[in-house]
Amino acid sequence: MRAFLRGHKIGTAVVSFVLVVALWYLFRPEKLFINKQVNEAAPFAQNDPDQPTYTGTFKAAIHETSGRASVYRNSNGSLSLKLTNFHTSNGPDVHVVLAKSSDPALAKRSPGAALDSLEVAPLRGNEGDQEYTLPSNVDLAQYNTVTIYCERFHAVFGSAMIQPF
């Protein structure tokens, strides 16, 4: 083998070169280190009031809860929370609160969940579109889960983790 390679130096070089080029073309390993950044404009006017800043969908805990929660930034800087296609169960002393997605109380499927939360407002209706004003200094990166919470029984009806839009 060694003798063969020594005897066909140029041939070996050419074959190895072709092999290296083919493997490079197939795997393009340099792309592991080189990023290709693009930044296309939105296909509509920027800073549009119809664009949410956060959104997420509800998942049930104790009671069947569904729909979407979206946060909008108004032109005066205030934050609005809109619930759309919303449905949950009716109940006593039910509130819209903000919780942390890491809170184990969110997944609790029985009453008595000690939830670390920020109050938004009493839930206006268990069905239908509704809009709430959020505290303007709220940290949505931390309190990132809109939660339907029954204060009387400390029960999580359902929650929606919201993520940047």
Place this chain on the structure above:
Amino acid sequence: MGRLCTLAFTATLALSVSAMLAVAQDSKPIETGTLHGQVHATTGRVSIYKIKGRNVLRLTNFKTSNGPDVHVILIAADDAKDDDNFLKSNVERIELGPLKGNEGDQNYDIPAGTDLSKFRTVAIYCERFNATFGAAPLEKF
């Protein structure tokens, strides 16, 4: 003359209101979802807008690995795993184009007539190695 003025005013008002409504509808997403992918860490949001009657897919806060022959596709499934092979499987797919960049905001036209009630997942798909870099199940906005 007075009646003519009222008529003209009403018509102008109706036209401007309908124009405003049309703009409002254009910029409201009709579908959205977030990308997941472990093997090639993929994150960000996909949203679909109806712009002048055409559906446009937009990626925002987007990041994935760079790679050879990576495409954006719509698949007729509820979600996709990292090792799904859409070239060999008989899951229907629609090509939206080669991925323009592995980072940053970008738009893709969705072919007219695409049934979005059937194609429920967006996938970032490496055709050379049949690897799903990331997938995002769509949810109605």
